[in-house]
Amino acid sequence: MLSVALRTLRARWTGFAGSFVALALGVALLTVTGLALAATLDAPDRAPERFAAAPLVVRGADTLRVATPIGDRTQPLAEPRALPATAVAALRRLGRVTPDRSFAVRVPGGPGDLVGHPWSVAAFAPYEVVSGRAPRTAEEVVVGGSWTRPGRRLRTDRGSVTVVGTVAGRGFEHAVFYTDARAARLAPRSTQLVVDADVTAVRNAVRDVPGVRVLTGDGRRYADPDPGRDRAALTALNALFGTAGGVTGFVSVFVVASTFAFAVAQRRREFGLLRTAGATPGQLRRTVLAEALLVGVVASAAGCVLGGYGAPVLVRRTVDGGLAPAWFRIPDQALPHEWPSAWPYAWPYCAAFATGPLVALCGALAASWRAGRTGPLAALREADVDNRPMTRSRWAIGTGLLLTAAVLLFLGTTGDLLHRKTYVTRPMLLITGVALLAPVVVRPLTRLLTWAPARLPGAGGLLVREHAAAAVRHTAAAAAPVLVTVALTGSLLGTTATLNAARAAEVRDRTAADFVVTPPGGDGFDAETVRALRAVPGAEVSASAGSAVYVLEDGVALIRSGARAADPAALAATARLPLAAGRTADLDDGSIIVNEEWARHTVGERVRVWLGDGTERTLRIAAVLRTGTGDNGVYVTPANAAGAAGAAVDRVDVALRDGADPAAVAAGLRAALGERGGRVRTADRWIAAVSPGTDRTTRLGFLLVLGIALLYTGISLVNTVVMATADRTRELALLRLAGATRGQALRLVGAEALTVVAVGALLGLLVAGLDLAGIAAALRLQSAPAPVRLPWPALGAAVTACALLAVTAAVVPAARTLRRGAPAPG
Numbered sequence: 001m002l003s004v005a006l007r008t009l010r011a012r013w014t015g016f017a018g019s020f021v022a023l024a025l026g027v028a029l030l031t032v033t034g035l036a037l038a039a040t041l042d043a044p045d046r047a048p049e050r051f052a053a054a055p056l057v058v059r060g061a062d063t064l065r066v067a068t069p070i071g072d073r074t075q076p077l078a079e080p081r082a083l084p085a086t087a088v089a090a091l092r093r094l095g096r097v098t099p100d101r102s103f104a105v106r107v108p109g110g111p112g113d114l115v116g117h118p119w120s121v122a123a124f125a126p127y128e129v130v131s132g133r134a135p136r137t138a139e140e141v142v143v144g145g146s147w148t149r150p151g152r153r154l155r156t157d158r159g160s161v162t163v164v165g166t167v168a169g170r171g172f173e174h175a176v177f178y179t180d181a182r183a184a185r186l187a188p189r190s191t192q193l194v195v196d197a198d199v200t201a202v203r204n205a206v207r208d209v210p211g212v213r214v215l216t217g218d219g220r221r222y223a224d225p226d227p228g229r230d231r232a233a234l235t236a237l238n239a240l241f242g243t244a245g246g247v248t249g250f251v252s253v254f255v256v257a258s259t260f261a262f263a264v265a266q267r268r269r270e271f272g273l274l275r276t277a278g279a280t281p282g283q284l285r286r287t288v289l290a291e292a293l294l295v296g297v298v299a300s301a302a303g304c305v306l307g308g309y310g311a312p313v314l315v316r317r318t319v320d321g322g323l324a325p326a327w328f329r330i331p332d333q334a335l336p337h338e339w340p341s342a343w344p345y346a347w348p349y350c351a352a353f354a355t356g357p358l359v360a361l362c363g364a365l366a367a368s369w370r371a372g373r374t375g376p377l378a379a380l381r382e383a384d385v386d387n388r389p390m391t392r393s394r395w396a397i398g399t400g401l402l403l404t405a406a407v408l409l410f411l412g413t414t415g416d417l418l419h420r421k422t423y424v425t426r427p428m429l430l431i432t433g434v435a436l437l438a439p440v441v442v443r444p445l446t447r448l449l450t451w452a453p454a455r456l457p458g459a460g461g462l463l464v465r466e467h468a469a470a471a472v473r474h475t476a477a478a479a480a481p482v483l484v485t486v487a488l489t490g491s492l493l494g495t496t497a498t499l500n501a502a503r504a505a506e507v508r509d510r511t512a513a514d515f516v517v518t519p520p521g522g523d524g525f526d527a528e529t530v531r532a533l534r535a536v537p538g539a540e541v542s543a544s545a546g547s548a549v550y551v552l553e554d555g556v557a558l559i560r561s562g563a564r565a566a567d568p569a570a571l572a573a574t575a576r577l578p579l580a581a582g583r584t585a586d587l588d589d590g591s592i593i594v595n596e597e598w599a600r601h602t603v604g605e606r607v608r609v610w611l612g613d614g615t616e617r618t619l620r621i622a623a624v625l626r627t628g629t630g631d632n633g634v635y636v637t638p639a640n641a642a643g644a645a646g647a648a649v650d651r652v653d654v655a656l657r658d659g660a661d662p663a664a665v666a667a668g669l670r671a672a673l674g675e676r677g678g679r680v681r682t683a684d685r686w687i688a689a690v691s692p693g694t695d696r697t698t699r700l701g702f703l704l705v706l707g708i709a710l711l712y713t714g715i716s717l718v719n720t721v722v723m724a725t726a727d728r729t730r731e732l733a734l735l736r737l738a739g740a741t742r743g744q745a746l747r748l749v750g751a752e753a754l755t756v757v758a759v760g761a762l763l764g765l766l767v768a769g770l771d772l773a774g775i776a777a778a779l780r781l782q783s784a785p786a787p788v789r790l791p792w793p794a795l796g797a798a799v800t801a802c803a804l805l806a807v808t809a810a811v812v813p814a815a816r817t818l819r820r821g822a823p824a825p826g
Contacts, residue, residue: 016295019259019360021715023299024306026252027356029708031307032314033241034348035334039315040234046227046325048220049172050100054124056199057100057223058083058091059192061211064550064614066558073558078548078612080191083212088193090205095197098124099190101183102225106157106520106677110147111174116158118183124194125170127177132165138182140164144175157520157677158186172224192223211614230325237324240701247705249359250428251484254435255716256363258480260292261473264367266723271374281372288371292364293357300356304349308336323700366393390439398436405429406774427491430767431484438476438483438763443469449758453751464751468759474724478753479760481716482802486764488709489798491771492702493791498772502779502786503629504691506578513542513574513653514662516686517669520677524648529676533652536668538660542570542653547612547641549592549634553599561598562633563612565641574653578632578783582623591622593635611640626783710798714805721753721809729817742818746811753810757803765795 051057062080066073083091091097098120105114119135119142132150135141141154142165148154152163156176167175178186195202199216206212213222221227264271271284311330318324334345370391408426446468453461468475517533519525524545525533534541544566551559568587571577577584580596582603587593592609594600600607601624608618617640625632656665669680681689735745772788779786 016259016263016291017719019256019292019363019719020295020299021719022252022255022259022712023296023356023360024303025711025715026248026359027300027303027352028307028310029248030245030352030355031304031348032311033245034351035308035311035330035345036241036315037238038334038345038348039328039330040238044327045218046221046224046230048218049125049170049224050121051124051194051215051220051223053126054194054220055196055216056194056202057192057215057220058195058202058206059213059215059223061209061614062191062213063211064558064610065211066550066552066610068552068556068558070556073552073556075550075558075560077614078560081211081613082189082191083193083206084209087206087209087212091193091195091197091202094201094205095195097196098194099184100192100194100223101187101190103158103183103187104520105176107154110154111145114174114176116176116178116183116186118180119177120180121194122167122175122177127167127170127175130166130168132163135164135177135179135182138179138185140179142167142177144173144177145169147174233324234328237318240323240704243701244704244708246425247488247708249355251709251712252359253363254432254484255481255712256292256360257366258435258477258716259719260288260364260367261370261477263723264288264371267371268374271371272376275374275376281374284374285368285372288364288368289361292360292368296357296360299360300353303356304353305336307352308334308349321700369393390437394436394439398433401429401433401436405433405770427487427767427771430770431487434487434763434767435476435480435483438479438759439472441763442472442475442479442759445759445762446475446755449755449762461751463748464755467752468755471724474720475756475759478717478720478724478756478806479763481713481720482757482760482799482806483764483767485706485709485713485798485802486761486795487767487771489706489794490765490768490790492705493794494768494772494789495775496702497789497791498775498779498786499629500691501789502784503631504687505786506628506631506784507691508687510575510577511653511683511687512576512655513683514656515539515654515666515669516681516683517652517654517673518679518681518686519650520679524650525652525676525678526648529673529678530649530652532672532674533654533669536654536665536672538657538665539669540570540573540655540657542566542574542655543649544571544651544653545638545641545649546651547636549612549636550610551598551607561594563636563641564633565636565638568637570653571635574655577623577635578626578628580624580626580783582621584623584635586622587635587637588622589637589639590620592619592640593623593625594621595625595632595634596627597630611636628782628784629779706794706798710801713802717802717805718809721756721806722813725749725810725813725817728814732814732817736818742815745818746814749810749814750807753806754803757799757806760802761795761799765790768795 048054060081060083062077064075064077088097099118100121101116101118103116105116107114122142127144129142132142139159139161141161141163143163144167146166146169148163148166150163150165154161154163161178167177199214203214206214213219215223271279274284275281311334315324315328315330319326319328331345405426408429447465450461450465450468454465455461525543530541530543533539533543544564547563547565549561549563551561553559566575568585571587572584575584577593582593584593592607594607598607601621603621603624605621606618607621608616610616619636619640625634654665654669656662666680673680732745732749735748736742740748768790769788772790776786776788
């Protein structure tokens with residue numbers, strides 16, 4: 001059987017080219033994914049940045065730690081605690097103490113991520129003065145980088161200042177240094193100190209202060225902002241590559257199965273001759289599987305080499321795109337030409353290589369059983385009509401997959417729907433089920449699509465209809481890759497659009513204010529600004545602060561929930577909370593508003609929580625919000641925003657009092673902000689600005705997934721259409737003998753290709769519609785109804801690309817056949 005398989009591959013190499021390319025690309029992408037994962041496992045920790053030259057840093061409690069029966073559970077605090085005054089005094093007796101402060105600064109025309117610090121901490125990076133001098137007064141600053149120069153006057157949201165010096169940029173921030181006294185007024189709280197003293201003495205001095213950390217050596221990186229950003233970026237990168245790898249494996253099996261099924265259907269007479277010559281059904285099955293195995297092995301070898309050399313290129317692209325840290329790369333010893341010394345990176349190659357033959361065998365398994373059922377009389381068969389395109393196993397598997405997809409789709413929770421991996425993988429069950437059952441609807445669907453053309457003068461429309469309806473397997477096989485592309489495009493982009501619409505509707509329904517005032521930076525409004533806004537005539541002001549609340553559920557899970565702190569009376573006037581029980585007016589300093597996702601969500605019940613700075617409280621549940629899309633957080637009063645530390649006001653909702661003039665109130669709000677800066681927007685404009693969209697990583701991940709799907713569609717579609725066209729040489733000759741011109745024959749071939757694409761597109765739209773209908777139903781059950789959003793422009797582009805590929809792949813070989821002169825039928 002192996003020798004027969006080799007001769008078949010040599011004689012029919014064009015028929016196996018699509019499977020080879022699909023498998024090689026799939027193995028290459030799996031190699032890239034494995035190498036990237038292996039590189040992240042050995043990724044170094046980021047070195048200290050702002051405090052690289054500091055002797056040591058003492059940082060206040062920034063982690064909540066709660067004891068449970070199965071060990072301590074931790075969560076980062078939303079508001080890290082400042083060191084107690086007694087601890088600071090004890091540290092000052094040991095040596096020089098330098099408080100660190102950070103606050104956002106906004107300068108029109110300057111970098112968007114400016115951050116202010118006291119000048120005394122500049123030496124710990126270290127920053128070196130390039131020109132000018134250090135600041136001496138409250139109106140003087142030193143600026144990092146080359147975007148400005150000494151002597152310039154800058155208008156900032158913290159007041160106008162004069163640049164008296166510049167320091168060389170360090171690459172990790174755009175710094176603005178004030179005098180220590182001015183920085184202390186702008187940011188009174190300091191959560192970390194640089195101490196120049198013996199480390200043992202410092203540890204002893206803060207030993208009794210809960211949660212305080214003494215950072216030395218590489219540990220000083222934890223004093224930098226967002227020290228875990230590299231690890232988070234690499235985790236997101238692994239998720240992106242993992243999703244792409246999963247889609248690659250799925251589409252690879254799909255393409256190989258489709259190609260082998262069609263190839264077996266084309267070779268019925270060949271298999272019939274083998275049966276007549278004495279071949280057993282088992283030998284035919286083993287022949288098909290041997291062909292698949294050979295294709296898989298050769299494709300795997302090519303894919304490993306391609307992936308090994310392609311991984312560094314792709315990683316560089318992710319770094320340039322900001323998806324990975326600047327230092328991330330694939331080591332040289334992981335490249336194919338270094339395999340003798342690449343043992344730490346051998347497992348990605350081994351795993352990817354094994355995947356190729358496995359995918360090929362899985363894809364060819366069903367086709368091999370169909371080949372084994374070929375009888376000897378098939379050698380005498382001349383007609384190409386598919387009388388039994390569906391087998392009992394195909395009916396059973398297809399129906400089972402559709403039922404499974406329906407159960408998972410309609411019983412899934414909103415939390416599941418919001419996970420990218422879920423709504424990337426969920427449509428695959430629907431796609432596979434519909435593809436398996438596609439032959440059932442191909443004949444009626446093609447007759448429907450060609451009903452009007454078949455009634456036009458001439459025989460062209462009739463021939464298109466009858467050929468597509470008769471050659472069911474060819475039509476289904478060629479339509480399958482179009483189905484995959486259209487279904488994935490509609491499902492992925494439609495899901496995100498539908499969920500974003502639901503979230504935007506929630507924000508719109510919650511907002512009863514006429515204006516929303518937001519700060520220019522990330523530190524919020526100070527108390528003086530809030531008082532000025534409250535004093536505007538005709539304005540009902542609700543100032544709220546973002547924070548967090550932590551709850552221990554089931555005694556073992558420490559859950560963080562986003563929280564907003566607001567005055568209950570003002571909140572009721574400017575917001576329409578989606579209440580399931582209770583009243584907003586019942587919120588007070590001893591209570592909390594939770595949502596239905598909490599384990600305890602009964603009005604009047606008391607719940608143990610921890611505030612944003614880790615302060616423990618036991619609060620009464622005053623009201624319960626509906627779950628919605630998961631963005632309905634919890635509400636507390638300002639006294640519980642973050643314990644004694646409080647939280648900065650980051651949003652001010654303004655409702656108009658009776659008879660107030662909107663233009664006058666808006667002007668008064670802008671005047672109250674003055675030089676402090678801030679934006680006054682109508683509620684509609686604010687909602688449009690904050691309406692959720694697809695984040696950059698998810699968008700790039702979808703583009704990668706859809707790019708893979710479109711690439712595989714092109715491979716499979718071209719391969720299937722070329723195989724079908726090459727098999728129609730005698731048919732084209734009959735058309736020419738019947739009087740058809742060369743142009744008429746080519747138009748007929750092109751019209752048949754377009755019909756196949758239309759069938760695949762309609763089936764793909766069916767899958768996308770079912771998927772999105774399930775999401776819409778689940779959202780309605782969660783009290784977050786939203787209309788289904790189909791991405792029509794993207795769908796149109798995908799169908800157009802498929803149509804161009806199909807027509808080109810059908811017309812070009814047909815034109816070559818007609819140019820050579822098709823042999824007369826005999």
